[in-house]
Amino acid sequence: MRPIIPLITVCFYTLLSSGTSSGDDRRWLVSLIDLVELDYQDQCGQRATATWEELIGNSKGLSLKLERDKAFGIFARQQKTDVRTAFNSHSLTADDDILRRRIKLLLQPGDSLLEPEQWIRLVTFADTSLNHIRFATDYDCGANGNCTLREMHNSLSREQDEDILKRMKASWEKKLPNINEYLDNILPILRNASKENLYNTVEEYWDALVEYEGAMLKAREIWDHVKPLYIKLNKYVALRLKGADAVGKPIPIHSLRSLTGDDWSNLIEILLPKHSDIYQKVYANLHLMDMGGLNAYKEAEKVIRHLNFGEIPPEIITESDYNGTCPSTIVDWCQPNKVKLVTCKDVSISSYMEAHEVAMKIKYKLIAATHSNNTYALREAPRYSAVYEAIPGFVSLLSMNPHTLDRAGLYTLDRFNFNPNYHRLVLQLLIALRDLPKLNFYMAVDEWRLQVLMGKIPFPKIASSWSEFRKNFSLIESSNVDLLGDPYVLSNKPYIGKFMGLILKYQVYQSFAEELMSDDGDLVTHVSENNQRLIDTMMQGYAFVWTEMVSDLLAKRENGLEYTGLTDYFRLLDEYLDNQLDPASENTFEEYVDPPTEVEPDENEIPDDNKAQDYIAEKEEVGPPTHEDINENIIDTDEETHVKTGSDASTVGVLEIKNPVAASDHNENVNPQEASYNVYWWIGIGVAIAVVVILVAIIARKRHGHRKQLERQRRQNSRA
Ligand SMILES: *[C@@H]1O[C@H](CO)[C@@H](O)[C@H](O)[C@H]1NC(C)=O
Ligand SMILES: *[C@@H]1O[C@H](CO)[C@@H](O)[C@H](O)[C@H]1NC(C)=O
Ligand SMILES: *[C@@H]1O[C@H](CO)[C@@H](O)[C@H](O)[C@H]1NC(C)=O
Ligand SMILES: *[C@@H]1O[C@H](CO)[C@@H](O)[C@H](O)[C@H]1NC(C)=O
Ligand SMILES: *[C@@H]1O[C@H](CO)[C@@H](O)[C@H](O)[C@H]1NC(C)=O
Ligand SMILES: *[C@@H]1O[C@H](CO)[C@@H](O)[C@H](O)[C@H]1NC(C)=O
Ligand SMILES: *[C@@H]1O[C@H](CO)[C@@H](O)[C@H](O)[C@H]1NC(C)=O
Numbered sequence: 001m002r003p004i005i006p007l008i009t010v011c012f013y014t015l016l017s018s019g020t021s022s023g024d025d026r027r028w029l030v031s032l033i034d035l036v037e038l039d040y041q042d043q044c045g046q047r048a049t050a051t052w053e054e055l056i057g058n059s060k061g062l063s064l065k066l067e068r069d070k071a072f073g074i075f076a077r078q079q080k081t082d083v084r085t086a087f088n089s090h091s092l093t094a095d096d097d098i099l100r101r102r103i104k105l106l107l108q109p110g111d112s113l114l115e116p117e118q119w120i121r122l123v124t125f126a127d128t129s130l131n132h133i134r135f136a137t138d139y140d141c142g143a144n145g146n147c148t149l150r151e152m153h154n155s156l157s158r159e160q161d162e163d164i165l166k167r168m169k170a171s172w173e174k175k176l177p178n179i180n181e182y183l184d185n186i187l188p189i190l191r192n193a194s195k196e197n198l199y200n201t202v203e204e205y206w207d208a209l210v211e212y213e214g215a216m217l218k219a220r221e222i223w224d225h226v227k228p229l230y231i232k233l234n235k236y237v238a239l240r241l242k243g244a245d246a247v248g249k250p251i252p253i254h255s256l257r258s259l260t261g262d263d264w265s266n267l268i269e270i271l272l273p274k275h276s277d278i279y280q281k282v283y284a285n286l287h288l289m290d291m292g293g294l295n296a297y298k299e300a301e302k303v304i305r306h307l308n309f310g311e312i313p314p315e316i317i318t319e320s321d322y323n324g325t326c327p328s329t330i331v332d333w334c335q336p337n338k339v340k341l342v343t344c345k346d347v348s349i350s351s352y353m354e355a356h357e358v359a360m361k362i363k364y365k366l367i368a369a370t371h372s373n374n375t376y377a378l379r380e381a382p383r384y385s386a387v388y389e390a391i392p393g394f395v396s397l398l399s400m401n402p403h404t405l406d407r408a409g410l411y412t413l414d415r416f417n418f419n420p421n422y423h424r425l426v427l428q429l430l431i432a433l434r435d436l437p438k439l440n441f442y443m444a445v446d447e448w449r450l451q452v453l454m455g456k457i458p459f460p461k462i463a464s465s466w467s468e469f470r471k472n473f474s475l476i477e478s479s480n481v482d483l484l485g486d487p488y489v490l491s492n493k494p495y496i497g498k499f500m501g502l503i504l505k506y507q508v509y510q511s512f513a514e515e516l517m518s519d520d521g522d523l524v525t526h527v528s529e530n531n532q533r534l535i536d537t538m539m540q541g542y543a544f545v546w547t548e549m550v551s552d553l554l555a556k557r558e559n560g561l562e563y564t565g566l567t568d569y570f571r572l573l574d575e576y577l578d579n580q581l582d583p584a585s586e587n588t589f590e591e592y593v594d595p596p597t598e599v600e601p602d603e604n605e606i607p608d609d610n611k612a613q614d615y616i617a618e619k620e621e622v623g624p625p626t627h628e629d630i631n632e633n634i635i636d637t638d639e640e641t642h643v644k645t646g647s648d649a650s651t652v653g654v655l656e657i658k659n660p661v662a663a664s665d666h667n668e669n670v671n672p673q674e675a676s677y678n679v680y681w682w683i684g685i686g687v688a689i690a691v692v693v694i695l696v697a698i699i700a701r702k703r704h705g706h707r708k709q710l711e712r713q714r715r716q717n718s719r720a
Helices: 004-017 022-055 061-088 097-107 116-135 149-158 162-173 179-186 189-196 202-209 215-242 265-271 277-288 293-306 314-318 349-370 386-398 402-407 413-418 420-453 459-474 496-513 523-529 532-540 564-569 571-581 583-592 610-620 627-635 639-648 665-688 693-719
Strands: 329-332 339-342
Touching (some): 022 061, 022 339, 061 097, 116 149, 116 189, 149 162, 179 459, 189 202, 202 215, 202 420, 202 496, 215 265, 215 420, 215 496, 215 564, 215 571, 265 349, 277 349, 277 413, 277 420, 293 349, 293 386, 293 402, 349 386, 349 420, 349 532, 386 523, 386 532, 402 413, 402 523, 420 496, 420 571, 496 564, 564 571
């Protein structure tokens, strides 16, 4: 493809200089953009191959990846120049939005516009550091001596001894790159990248990459409202880890059994409330079923099919690599169905949820590629979209839904219906330990980098400022260098898009949960029958700025980011934490926390301890369920009635939300959604005229096939 572009450009200029009509201009511009995008696609494939080789530990992998990544920067600059020259001599009409967007994405691709020397410095730093961390084999795993990163992650999740944990983290920190090199030569490149993309400050530049004006300001505002819950969780962790004296003091990261402190899931067992049947069973079943790696992804694929998003081609799942490390990495060749992932085969609730999120990310890519008429730039835009994070995140929330757990054979619905509030609390805790520390970490890392770049931290203090900042901002005691273990930090990427995605996913959840007639309805089935707004959003890819799609995505309930989705979701947990932290209420709690589920109830055995009711009655002030509902659930000893209660009472499916919307609502929603998609489609048809006929034919055929598939699915739904 490469030789064609200069040729086309030459033709293009010849035509221009010979004075053509503006229709011809436009056609040539479109052809040029198409070819630039094809060339990008070619680059994407080559880089993906190199990335794959590097990730699976091929000895030549790193050098191949470095070569491809370095070349990419030079390539992107060249393409920008070509597009800029062509575009300058042409003015687009008002209805050329899609073309305008493609051009914008090519003109402002982000960091790859850096001068070659700086770009090369950046990718060399990031690639080699990550490779080094990933493949070192002499981490300190305590008693077992030297180990790999994956083994260390494993030991970290089990180790109790503080000193050994400390040693582990120290051995990991030895593998991190030099902080001074980072501060002198890598982080400041961001200023130059901002300029190359025509922004004055890094903050503006990041706002532009996440395509949200005032993104940092908005994130700060949201964080202010999430922070109280985070602080409570932090204090509760301190209380359980080190006792009352430690509450409110920074917690050392290694005590969190984490390396960067962005995920506290490993602590779950010491944080569980007294009655944690659901955790014990899910944990045991995951291990019994060996539900890690390939198996977890197969299960996730089932959930995605159940949600009516269609299948993930089996070869994607089977040809992926499960011998790697977590978190998972997706490698995308930017070609039809050519995506793979590298992940670990650890069995844990956390990786199980992650599998759902990552599998959905892959599905998202496939849907954007097949369903929409998107071009490369509109599919793979170098932007940080919160919607792209939120929809897969939403699916990971669904993986812990009672009905989903039941279908996966991890925890039966019958059992769940005995003491739903106990179980809901445990599930919320599991989810909170993953998400709240992440929100905080994302915010901390971005804020700190911006402060350093804006010169807000006195120069001599910079090298020791991360731990200071983290202490204040996160109530965590970190070292000055541990942030260098993070891929986004190493490659100067902003976290703000992920931050917003995490917030948005709870809004998506809420928008569906509120539509359920009763709280114990099957949310996954409901979503599957009303998934059009999700599919519509995914089909657009990056054709629109994500903020423009939020309103439709949330069924017009909200048109922007709101923290309330998250805080509503965690209401029960919030109340529980209050009880635990307030010494005055602690006694009350101890009273009612007596043995209800210590009598390990199974389907035939019903707990008869009235104290259980007391406990839940107390809880009832917090959550939506009414006293009567709970009494029904607890007292009822008849097996059959139980099942029935399961479908009538209002405690199960939706964690906190109760605001039923008439069932007919969703039907009305379908049509406007489709209409807006049609408009988009027709606009596109206009643009299509200029492009290579074969391409159009191929895409049209795919599209047709897909429509049929959707149609079929819809018919099946209405039958079901
Ligand atoms: C770990 O590896 C280092 C060198 O990489 C070696 O010196 C040391 O003896 C090893 N320790 C154990 C316990 O194997
Ligand atoms: C340490 O070694 C023992 C046996 O040698 C093994 O059972 C255990 O899983 C290992 N622990 C880790 C964390 O690798
Ligand atoms: C930013 O660009 C300027 C001008 O090209 C250069 O002198 C400076 O070294 C660059 N900054 C970094 C951190 O490379
Ligand atoms: C993964 O590891 C197992 C055992 O360590 C090995 O048999 C298998 O070939 C590996 N698979 C890949 C794709 O490397
Ligand atoms: C600590 O955080 C507060 C607000 O969260 C801020 O006002 C204060 O300046 C910070 N202190 C330091 C030393 O960063
Ligand atoms: C979003 O809704 C609020 C009121 O609900 C309104 O004030 C605001 O203008 C809307 N924003 C957009 C972008 O539509
Ligand atoms: C549809 O695809 C063609 C060919 O890639 C393209 O020219 C046209 O702009 C696309 N339409 C939309 C709406 O994206």
